[in-house]
Amino acid sequence: MATIGGFLFVALLSLLVANACGSSSPVVTYDSRSLIINGSRELLFSGSIHYPRSTPDMWPDIIRKAKEGGLNIIQTYVFWNLHEPNQGEHHMQKYAEKVINMMKQEKLFADQGGPIVMMQASI
Known part of the structure; x- marks a missing residue:
């Protein structure tokens, strides 16, 4: 269940970041430490x-x-x-x-x- 929650969180964040970044599609991933947006760890x-x-x-x-x-x-x-x-x-x-x-x-x-x-x- 935690994996599904994590996936949904990243999917929602991807939409959020895409909205803020305009037409370019950022790459959003995560690991056990943080979200990673366009290769950079981000603390939100x-x-x-x-x-x-x-x-x-x-x-x-x-x-x-x-x-x-x-x-x-x-x-x-x-x-x-x-x-x-x-x-x-x-x-x-x-x-x-x-x-x-x-x-x-x-x-x-x-x-x-x-x-x-x-x-x-x-x-």
Whole structure:
């Protein structure tokens, strides 16, 4: 069972790294000591940034400070009410894609998004 869990973790991380690295496909493996991304051992430090809780003008500075603070992965929630203001009307480019592209510019990894947050939103 541990082998399946390890495989799923590496598969998920591969998607995460591919997302952060753009079009090139990184090689992600692991051994008993660490994850290995493109031949280099990586120790991953993650933090959470809730981009809707700040203005878009603040995002580059927040992301830069996160990187300077030692993070190489940024986790963020998907505030679905911002991305689908009306049922069937999606606006992912307005916020989520912009933030992910800023992370890519800083050569940070980004998680796959989520969880979806609704409990703090008025419906």
